[in-house]
Amino acid sequence: MRHGQLISDRTQLTEEQVRDETFGVIEANGMCCMQCGSRAREDFYTYRAITSNSDVTYCRRCLHIGRMSTMDPIWLTESVNVCSSGKYTLAFRLSEQQQYASDKVLKAVRTYTSLLLHAVTGAGKTEMIFASIAYARQRGDNVAVVSPRVDVVIEVSKRLCEAFADEEIDVLHQASRQQYDGHFIVSTVHQLYRFKRHFDVIFVDEVDAFPLSMDETLMIALTQACKERRSIVYMTATPPRQLIQQVGADNIVTLPARFHRHPLVVPVFKYFKVRYQRIQRALLHRMYAQQTSERTTLLFFSDISAMRQFYQTYACHITKMCYVYSEDSERLAKVEALREGQYSIVLTTTILERGFTMAALDVWVMESHRYSADALIQIAGRVGRKAVCPTGEVLFFHEGRTHAMYCARTEIRRMNRLAFQRGWIDV
Numbered sequence: 001m002r003h004g005q006l007i008s009d010r011t012q013l014t015e016e017q018v019r020d021e022t023f024g025v026i027e028a029n030g031m032c033c034m035q036c037g038s039r040a041r042e043d044f045y046t047y048r049a050i051t052s053n054s055d056v057t058y059c060r061r062c063l064h065i066g067r068m069s070t071m072d073p074i075w076l077t078e079s080v081n082v083c084s085s086g087k088y089t090l091a092f093r094l095s096e097q098q099q100y101a102s103d104k105v106l107k108a109v110r111t112y113t114s115l116l117l118h119a120v121t122g123a124g125k126t127e128m129i130f131a132s133i134a135y136a137r138q139r140g141d142n143v144a145v146v147s148p149r150v151d152v153v154i155e156v157s158k159r160l161c162e163a164f165a166d167e168e169i170d171v172l173h174q175a176s177r178q179q180y181d182g183h184f185i186v187s188t189v190h191q192l193y194r195f196k197r198h199f200d201v202i203f204v205d206e207v208d209a210f211p212l213s214m215d216e217t218l219m220i221a222l223t224q225a226c227k228e229r230r231s232i233v234y235m236t237a238t239p240p241r242q243l244i245q246q247v248g249a250d251n252i253v254t255l256p257a258r259f260h261r262h263p264l265v266v267p268v269f270k271y272f273k274v275r276y277q278r279i280q281r282a283l284l285h286r287m288y289a290q291q292t293s294e295r296t297t298l299l300f301f302s303d304i305s306a307m308r309q310f311y312q313t314y315a316c317h318i319t320k321m322c323y324v325y326s327e328d329s330e331r332l333a334k335v336e337a338l339r340e341g342q343y344s345i346v347l348t349t350t351i352l353e354r355g356f357t358m359a360a361l362d363v364w365v366m367e368s369h370r371y372s373a374d375a376l377i378q379i380a381g382r383v384g385r386k387a388v389c390p391t392g393e394v395l396f397f398h399e400g401r402t403h404a405m406y407c408a409r410t411e412i413r414r415m416n417r418l419a420f421q422r423g424w425i426d427v
Helices: 096-110 130-139 150-163 189-194 216-224 241-247 281-292 304-314 331-339 373-380 403-421
Strands: 004-007 018-023 025-027 031-033 044-049 054-059 073-077 115-119 143-147 170-172 184-188 199-205 226-236 252-255 268-271 296-300 321-324 345-348 361-365 394-398
Touching (some): 025 054, 096 130, 130 143, 304 321, 304 345, 373 403
Parallel strands (some): 115 226, 115 252, 170 184, 268 394, 321 345, 361 394
Antiparallel strands (some): 004 073
């Protein structure tokens, strides 16, 4: 069975590393991409190459992570397992809930079984998997920590690289390159297209996030990157019903509390019709008050053009304000500037609904009636994540309350009750 990593540059390899040589796209009862595995006719395009005067077919589905065609040679390397010390440092002691989850995850990794970690936002999921990563690397397992979102990958990779300082960790996303041998990676799910039957243990953070939740081939890439004997640990605050059924009730660990033992912030509903092309004094004064109190505020918008219009309307009145969205070329720089305190009012799409943590943070959802319950739960979960500032404001501005809004608030309250019943929160 083919296994290892797909390499497009032969100069990177020694003779001992090469397992198989082929082309990026092959004909096998139709076209097949060796990178993403697609066989769908609409994913392939054929043109006549001028230099060779022959037909060339390439895959359009995974073009953004590396061109695969009938003319591009690729090499598949042998998958190798190497033990390491697995040493890590943690600046604090795990809470009772975190230790409970850590033990459950470690048992799943030891026995190569799968597990769903249903943990509220801010529960400290990353720290809960440290012991399991250490055990897996000591055993020689190839380990991947993946997420559909680049922002989450960057956030998590910083914490992992700091904790596992002696490990050679590859951080793989659209703006990075592989440096090591893939024994321990932190990456976007898309980067798993490069690996075939290589990983023994995979942790999937925010498993329900776009695009993983919407693209079946990404789930296929995830399973193809694993060995037959493997452990997959799924982690999210809003697990899809299909995943719950797939994993089974006996393999679900529910964590209703945050690590700092304070309850989740419950959203407040406020009727307010947002005007994008003119100043609304009440809203302007609210933003002034936020800046005066030295609070950072995220304003979530469901429409990019409306968000830009809002920015143009208020930009001459509000300093230290910016907007950010998925296709923004300065997105990563803006988020880093936000962390450094250069902005206090940030207009954003759901790109910041996950993987973003900051103290003294409040959230306003503009036109919250347009969002799903899961999105509202994740957005509300940005507030109160830091132990130094476990409270804050979550405002759902709306023009009529929706079922999704009620579901989100009900679920947040349910988790708080469950955490209190288990003795995992103090109030």
